Amino acid sequence: MSTQTAPGSPLPVIIDTDPGIDDMLALLLALASPELDIRGISVSYGNTVVENAFRNAVAILRRAGRRTTLAVGARRPLKRPLAVARETHGESGLGYAELAPAGVILDFVKSLDRLLAEQPDPVTLVTLGPVTSLALALRSDPELVRAKVARHIAMIGNVGAKGNTTRYAEFNAWCDPEALDIVLRAELPTEMVGLDVTRQMVLAPHETTRLQHAGAPQARWINDALRFYFEFHKQQEGLDGCIVNDVLPIAALVRPAALGFEEQRLVVDLEEGEHRGHTRIDPHGPRVKVATRVDLALVRPLLSERVFRWAVHQTATPIVSQEAGV
Ligand code: RIB
Numbered sequence: 665m666s667t668q669t670a671p672g673s674p675l676p677v678i679i680d681t682d683p684g685i686d687d688m689l690a691l692l693l694a695l696a697s698p699e700l701d702i703r704g705i706s707v708s709y710g711n712t713v714v715e716n717a718f719r720n721a722v723a724i725l726r727r728a729g730r731r732t733t734l735a736v737g738a739r740r741p742l743k744r745p746l747a748v749a750r751e752t753h754g755e756s757g758l759g760y761a762e763l764a765p766a767g768v769i770l771d772f773v774k775s776l777d778r779l780l781a782e783q784p785d786p787v788t789l790v791t792l793g794p795v796t797s798l799a800l801a802l803r804s805d806p807e808l809v810r811a812k813v814a815r816h817i818a819m820i821g822n823v824g825a826k827g828n829t830t831r832y833a834e835f836n837a838w839c840d841p842e843a844l845d846i847v848l849r850a851e852l853p854t855e856m857v858g859l860d861v862t863r864q865m866v867l868a869p870h871e872t873t874r875l876q877h878a879g880a881p882q883a884r885w886i887n888d889a890l891r892f893y894f895e896f897h898k899q900q901e902g903l904d905g906c907i908v909n910d911v912l913p914i915a916a917l918v919r920p921a922a923l924g925f926e927e928q929r930l931v932v933d934l935e936e937g938e939h940r941g942h943t944r945i946d947p948h949g950p951r952v953k954v955a956t957r958v959d960l961a962l963v964r965p966l967l968s969e970r971v972f973r974w975a976v977h978q979t980a981t982p983i984v985s986q987e988a989g990v
């Protein structure tokens with residue numbers, strides 16, 4: 665199925681995300697990119713509980729001054745116990761950023777499959793968290809998913825790179841390996857943007873200095889989220905910077921040359937222990953395109969100009985009561 669849109673027309677995109685500090689940067693970049701037509705955002709558990717993810721997505725949309733359809737995907741993994749990344753993204757999911765209290769999510773909110781169903785034409789689906797929402801959609805209506813997902817680009821997994829949750833597994837894959845197994849076996853046009861390339865996407869402290877010294881509310885808010893993330897990477901990996909994994913799939917939609925892919929046959933380990941969620945090459949596994957090369961020179965200016973520079977010049981304070989198109 666072609667993912668090509670008419671020359672010059674924005675690419676229709678749906679993002680399933682677990683905001684999440686690096687998700688926040690990815691969402692702000694997506695919302696600031698005229699090349700993309702964000703048809704909706706579906707929130708999932710992962711970095712934080714789904715109630716916080718929903719609240720965080722609303723806060724990000726309000727601060728970006730944008731409205732789009734917000735859907736609620738998975739609240740917990742298919743079969744594994746729910747485990748969120750408080751130590752990495754903070755209790756709220758957005759570090760030290762100021763946020764309204766999270767509400768209760770009502771049962772009849774729109775799910776990812778309903779969001780897909782209402783699309784008039786096929787979209788590019790970006791998943792930035794565990795792929796439980798997509799697995800649930802595939803379980804309930806695989807033909808709908810095939811008809812409406814022209815391309816699936818996922819921040820998930822690792823092949824040659826060390827894991828970040830166990831030494832073998834990346835967090836999104838580790839959260840729900842059964843869901844990833846369902847997605848891989850569905851053989852959608854999936855592109856895996858894993859730690860092999862995202863570990864190189866390190867944001868250095870000097871790149872956010874202007875956020876720290878800006879008076880603009882959005883700059884301070886983003887900086888408060890990032891401060892927590894910098895502290896975590898320093899403590900956890902002795903890194904003087906932070907890895908903003910989720911920015912890469914969005915940047916690749918805007919600058920396709922930013923990533924290079926190779927087709928692999930991959931499986932995901934489903935057993936317990938250190939190999940849980942380990943994505944590895946297997947000659948009998950389903951086919952998936954794996955990102956093996958990244959050109960950061962195409963990515964950094966996008967973040968710098970479309971997110972940080974934008975934030976520093978934003979003097980308007982968000983309208984607190986405005987919902988974000990929910
Ligand atoms: O392993 C990194 C991934 O897990 C990123 O998407 C991060 O936001 C977390 O969801």
Ligand code: CA
Nearest residue numbers: 684687792793
């Ligand atoms: Ca994420």
